[in-house]
Amino acid sequence: MLNAAAKPLVKLVERYLPDPYVFVLLLSVVVFCAAMLFEQQSPLQVLQYWGDGFWGLLSFSMQMLLVLVTGFMLANTPLVRGILDRLAKLANSASQAIVLVSLISLIASWLNWGFGLVVGALFAKALAKKVKVDYRLLVASAYSGFVVWHGGLAGSVPLTIATPNHFSAGQIGVIPTSDTIFAGFNLLLVAILFVAVPLVNYLMQPKTDESVYVDPAKLRDDAHTKSPGNRPADKLENSIVLGLLVGFAGLAYLVQYFVKGGSLNLNIVNYLFLFLAIVLHGTPSRLLHSLQQAIKGGAGIVIQFPFYAGIMAIMVQSGLAQSMSQWFVSFASAETLAFWTFISAGIVNIFVPSGGGQWAVQAPVMIPAALELGADINRIAMAVAWGDAWTNLIQPFWALPVLAIAGLKAKDIMGYCLLQLAVTGVIISLVLSFG
Template sequence: MLNAAAKPFVKLVERYLPDPYIFVLLLSIVVFAAAVLLQQHSPLQVLQYWGDGFWGLLSFSMQMLLVLVTGFMLASTPLVTGLLNRLAALAKSAGQAIVLVTVISLIASWLNWGFGLVVGALFAKALARRIKVDYRLLVASAYSGFIVWHGGLAGSIPLTIATPGHFSEAQIGIIPTSDTIFAGFNLLLVALLFIAVPLLNYLMRPSAADSVYVDAAKLQQDRLPAASIDRPADKLENSLLLALLVGFAGIAYLVQYFGKGGSLNLNIVNFLFLFLAIVLHGTPRRLLHSLHQAIQGGAGIVIQFPFYAGIMAIMVQSGLAQSMSQWFVSFASAETLALWSFISAGIVNIFVPSGGGQWAVQAPVMLPAALELGADVSRIAMAVAWGDAWTNLIQPFWALPVLAIAGLKAKDIMGYCLLQLIVTGVIISLVLSFA
């Protein structure tokens, strides 16, 4: 039944969803027009917002590019390739491969979102090398696990409001993670998604006639030619000692960092991936060969993220994001505020695809409403967090690293993700409203 239900979504998206670059251009025009028409700003004012904010995500863009590159380099080491292949060997059929990649992605994303994006995509490729399975659904399944990240250990909103000195402390105080990430309603929601998302992906398997398979040979890493050492510089490029000295220095730093109670964040994930790759590749030459392969998929991140920074600047500076949130709050009650906070956050996330940035925009609207209505502030905060995570299923912004690693386009996976969006939206809404 779900295979039949997914088919029109897949065809619709394949036909009408443009390349993510075209999508972000269209999104820029829509937001620009909305700021002028709805917020009554002059075109020159909006143009100023857009241009001033265009480079606001440079640091984050580099982080995301490194997620792609360092994750790819680590995965191409013989040790990790072997581990992924052994784990992939647990799947004996296409259905098992779909479930396995979804569960691994869910676990990894709950631990850390950057880790989940890379691990899910790399594991999907490992499975596709062994199992004859629809490659589009396999990669979509890997990406669908990302939905739980904001209810997990690296959720930016619950961690922000649990940190002394956060910008809303005067209003709501410090809210511990026991009331957000580890609250009963949030754990129930995570558990339900751990059941529903793999099951839905399993039931969406297309028939053999409709399936799209990938040639396993195309997923293999290019072999590094044998080294010819004719110059002193060649000896350095093939030096095991040089790689291990630098690599173990990085690992020693990580031991010290975690020994002092440090937690996973995007920089630490990238640091971990990079220095493990340096050690496990063995020589600088092998690492650089892997880097050359990895960097080819990063073009989308480089060109598109500045446009999203410009969109975010217009949404925030023009007041458009706040107006959208206020409209939903205007007809909410104490019982329904969590639901409308979730839905409004999902819509705002299309234009402001950043958990921390979205909270900065919506908190000044949602928190006073929660206090005035007597709603549970921790639940409202998590409703915004889940809204942010929910529409990532159809937001190409976050899918770019996964698509680059897998070698697919957004239109190849978003049809399946669209059906996931509908089903998970119902589950999240019910839990936030009644649990």
């Protein structure tokens, strides 16, 4: 049944979904017009918001580029390639490959979203080298595990409200993660998705004559050839001692960081990936060769993220995001506020694809509504978090690192993700409302 349902969605997306760059240009035009139409902003004022905010994600853009580059370099080491290949041998059929990559991606994304994006894509490539499986669905399955990230250990909304002196502390106080990430309803939701997401991916498998396979030879990375030069510079570039000295120094800092109680965040994940790659590649020349391969897929991140920063600025500064949230709240009750919060967060996320940024936009609307209606503020906060994670399934913004590693385009996987969006949306709505 799900294969039949997925088929028209896949064809629809393949035919009409443009390249992610064109998608972000269209979103820019839509938001520009909406701010003038619904918020009565002048064209010059909207243009000012857009231009002022255009470079607002530079730091995050670099972080995302490093997620791709450092993750690729680490996976391209002989040790990690061997581990991924051994794990891939656990799958002896297309069905097993789909389920296995879904589970690995779910686990990795629950631990940390950046880790999940890279591990899922790299494991999908390893599986495709071993098993004959529809490559589009395999990569879509790897990406679908990302849906649980905001209910996991790195969820920005629950971590923000668990931080002393956060911007809403005066209204709701400090809410520990035991009431959000580790609350019964959230753990129940995560557990259900750990079953449902792999099952849906499994049931979406196309027939053999409709599958799209990839030549395993095209997935292999170019082997590094050691430079035979005798210059002092050549000796430094091929020095194992230099690479290990710096690499172990970086790992020693990480040990000290975690001993002192440091937490896992995107910078630390990138730092870990980088210094593990330095150690496991051994020589600077091997690392640089891997870097040259990795950087090829980063063009989409570099060019598109500034446009999303401009969109976010218009949404926030014009009041469009707040108005959208207030509209949903206007007809909610204490019992239905979590559901409408989830839906509104999912829609806002299309235009403001940042968990922390979305909470900053929606908290001033959702918190007073929850307090006035007597709704569970912990559940409302997690509804924002899950809404943000939910529509990431069809937001090319987050898929860019996965697509770059896998060598696919957004239209190749989004048809499958669209069906996952429908199924997971029902599950999340029910658990937030009644769980």
